[in-house]
Amino acid sequence: MKKIKVGIVGCGAISQLNVPGYLENSNCEIISLCDTQHTRAESRSQQWGISPNIYTNFDEFISDKEMDAIEILTPTFLHSEQIVKSLNQNKHVSCQKPLCTTLDEAEKIKTTLNESKSKFRITENYLYYPPIIKAKQLIDSGAIGEPNMIRIRHLRGKSSNSYRLEDDTNVWRRDSNKNPGGGLYDGGWHHYATAVHLAGEISKISAFVSKNEDFIDETPSSTIFEVKNKKCLVSIDYASSPEMYLRSKYYSVDEFFEIIGSEGTIWITRCTGEMLDLPPLMIFNGDKSTHYQIDSDWISGFKGAAHAFIESINNDSPIDMNIDFSTHVLKIALGVYESSNTLKTVTIS
Amino acid sequence: MKKIKVGIVGCGAISQLNVPGYLENSNCEIISLCDTQHTRAESRSQQWGISPNIYTNFDEFISDKEMDAIEILTPTFLHSEQIVKSLNQNKHVSCQKPLCTTLDEAEKIKTTLNESKSKFRITENYLYYPPIIKAKQLIDSGAIGEPNMIRIRHLRGKSSNSYRLEDDTNVWRRDSNKNPGGGLYDGGWHHYATAVHLAGEISKISAFVSKNEDFIDETPSSTIFEVKNKKCLVSIDYASSPEMYLRSKYYSVDEFFEIIGSEGTIWITRCTGEMLDLPPLMIFNGDKSTHYQIDSDWISGFKGAAHAFIESINNDSPIDMNIDFSTHVLKIALGVYESSNTLKTVTIS
Structure with missing residues (x-):
């Protein structure tokens, strides 16, 4: 089997999570890195023990004929242009969420894809x-019957070990011309995608989004989604404990998932961090409860991806x-803000 | 100290929970029972080992000069009239939730109270x-800092042991001329009251209420409340596991409370039933978690009341x-339906 030749664009904090899965996969090889800061790309290549070509210019990077596939790890507002250029160069594209910033951009990507x-x-x-893989398998196997309620709780804490973001990250993230929202746009994407993955498409949204001075931390916020053609709701809560130390090898946030079905309930008790002293996966079927001690290292999700x-x-x-x-998830992400701003329930087409 | 002479009106299923607290209190004495069915009142008096006066007519019952106080355990649509009559007879009144069915009725009660x-x-x-008492003490003592998110989950299961309601209970509860709502009106009252008790008055409501054929089970439903003058939200989820056996000595429902503050999180893992194999109260402060093995028998709340x-x-x-x-809680209970029906956020005056 031919090794897939991969290029990485964007060598910021998140690349430490996205790249190891490619490094340890014998079916691929990272042949190039691209970052506006040459030293950053160089330092990553040392960290990863590889000797890729290093680019600071995206157009040069993407025109490398050898490259089969690209992983985009740049700021969201750059995604649509970089995706379109990559597709036009016949590269396979994986792009770290969120997809892009507007539905027009998503439409442009789709048009390009149709030609590709x-x-x-x-x-x-x-x-x-x-x-989450295990929970999905349990749901699909009927372990809790038909789900009618999914609740996701996201919590921001503080941590001494957690990843430090690039200095410029919070600049573009707080710039409303470049980013459609704060935490519920960027981090929220994960929860919307997971909800759709577990329950199906969303038809209606109601949300309260808090605006805080830093324009990224939008806690407390809360959303309710109605799942299309099913008697199932999704509720997502965003809270914060700024004075609480939160065990985490990565970012100082943590999540909790509760999926309630007609025959039982599944809990996923951790994700990014390790807040709770509970097994990562628990299933309650009334008089019986089963706990699964399975791999719950957050980086495993990136490697799997x-x-x-x-x-x-x-x-x-x-x-x-x-x-x-992804376009559906984008509509949800935009709909959350629309609902909060208009004080109305938003219907997703 | 003079013993308070108490009369009970309504001897249905719920009286088995409300009355024991009076029976075991040496500062009071149950001197009369009232029920439209004489045999039901008589059978309760035998069950409780007391020999009260038994009435089938409320007006006769309430005119007993000896009676100091009354506990009203009748259908909601009878409350306002019975409360007003009791106050006019100079009785102290305790009335099982919900308060009544309309804001006009609440206003009438308030007017009567002002003269009483x-x-x-x-x-x-x-x-x-x-x-819940312990959680409130912990919150007030600053154990989790300032709360910014309260989540309450209500779950309906099935149980062989659970209380059987009176045959006519589901008739009036399903009659929209007599009852303003289903599960989110009747049972929801508990959660709204608890939320206000723990967090403060509510200013805004957004809700998705499901209508089901039996007009009582309104799962799945979900509500978000904004707490007045605080950066704090309350989210309440109503789900059901109709095929799940739920351990309970009382009704086959259970609740879960999560209160997130700036410094930590409190969990109350049970209430009506005993779904989870977890300590009733848990507090997480990041690197430290404390579990409280305290009385969690649901009837203890009725006795305390x-x-x-x-x-x-x-x-x-x-x-x-x-x-x-109570009038504030009534506005919440009505606002939940208004928000769901109008697909708009409702502001509470």
């Missing part, structure tokens, strides 16, 4: 997080978070 | 449930769930 034979997907590590991308290229098979799925 | 020297409160057992009522009469002291608090 390349694979495209949004990198959504949550869908490959082992407790990288492997799935390479596999879908090698097997020419479909992959999660394609353009239609 | 009697005590009045809505019986809200949740406020006296030991894990009964004791508080007798104590407030004896000490002439204020009591929880007075007319203003």
